[in-house]
Amino acid sequence: MSADCLNTTFRALADPTRRAILAHLASGEASVTELAEPFKISLPAVSKHLKVLERAGLIARGRDAQWRPSRLEASPLKEVGDWVAHYRRFWEERLDCLDEYLSQLKEKERKHGRNK
Amino acid sequence: MVETSKEANVSSAAELVITRILDAPCALVFKAWTDPEHLMNWFAPKGCAMPYCKIDLRPGGVFHYCMRMTEGRDIWGIGIFREIVVPERIVYTDAFADANGNQVPPTHYGLSSSHPAETLVTVTFTEYEGKTKLTLRHSIPISVEERAGTEEGWTQMLDRLAEMLAVRKGGS
Numbered sequence: 001m002s003a004d005c006l007n008t009t010f011r012a013l014a015d016p017t018r019r020a021i022l023a024h025l026a027s028g029e030a031s032v033t034e035l036a037e038p039f040k041i042s043l044p045a046v047s048k049h050l051k052v053l054e055r056a057g058l059i060a061r062g063r064d065a066q067w068r069p070s071r072l073e074a075s076p077l078k079e080v081g082d083w084v085a086h087y088r089r090f091w092e093e094r095l096d097c098l099d100e101y102l103s104q105l106k107e108k109e110r111k112h113g114r115n116k
Numbered sequence: 117m118v119e120t121s122k123e124a125n126v127s128s129a130a131e132l133v134i135t136r137i138l139d140a141p142c143a144l145v146f147k148a149w150t151d152p153e154h155l156m157n158w159f160a161p162k163g164c165a166m167p168y169c170k171i172d173l174r175p176g177g178v179f180h181y182c183m184r185m186t187e188g189r190d191i192w193g194i195g196i197f198r199e200i201v202v203p204e205r206i207v208y209t210d211a212f213a214d215a216n217g218n219q220v221p222p223t224h225y226g227l228s229s230s231h232p233a234e235t236l237v238t239v240t241f242t243e244y245e246g247k248t249k250l251t252l253r254h255s256i257p258i259s260v261e262e263r264a265g266t267e268e269g270w271t272q273m274l275d276r277l278a279e280m281l282a283v284r285k286g287g288s
Contacts, residue, residue, distance in 0.1 A: 005230040101158040
């Protein structure tokens with residue numbers, strides 16, 4: 001796995017058309033022509049997107065030169081999902097602590113104010 | 117007062133967004149996040165301590181900190197502030213570091229080499245019915261040139277995708 005593998009995945013996912021292509025492929029493999037249809041973009045443009053997705057390991061393409069169906073690959077997506085899930089847990093916990101700490105601060109302030 | 121460094125013009129593709137309502141005024145929440153004396157009381161994960169924290173609160177200023185894990189191991193982090201709007205917004209980069217404040221790769225702490233070397237944290241504080249609405253965005257910075265489109269909620273789309281895949285592959 002390359003050093004900036006996750007970055008490559010994120011960059012590939014940065015484009016809405018590429019995300020839509022992935023969503024399409026989630027229901028099964030498809031050819032370039034089939035993928036171009038809903039987006040109203042040229043076949044070369046779709047091919048370019050597919051190359052980016054293939055380089056990022058998000059899709060695999062068939063060997064058949066005529067049809068070359070694209071297929072979704074799960075592992076890089078899982079890695080992105082894991083990263084997001086890890087940090088969501090981390091921040092939710094931090095924010096719980098912040099919430100608690102703020103209550104303590106306010107309580108101290110209240111007591112201090114009363115003693116004046 | 118608005119201070120913005122030039123580097124703040126960075127967009128992102130991967131983004132984690134969390135929103136919380138905190139029962140305290142913005143100024144206090146901002147202070148709790150940017151004053152080391154406050155931050156050291158809550159920023160370390162449960163069971164961990166934060167024995168060191170230095171904050172130079174200005175664009176380009178450094179946020180250098182240490183987290184002492186439960187087993188006694190120290191993990192150092194370093195951030196650079198990209199943007200500071202008192203008491204509304206802070207933007208900083210986050211990376212692993214050593215005790216001297218030099219950035220180190222995630223592998224230094226035994227993490228996988230696919231772990232991003234640097235991430236971007238954006239925290240906004242908005243007044244909300246006498247309380248504070250805090251929005252936290254954590255992302256992998258991607259320059260504007262690399263970004264092809266703006267779209268909210270792509271992580272949800274990703275979740276759906278992962279679910280569909282799990283169903284299709286029988287949960288493998």
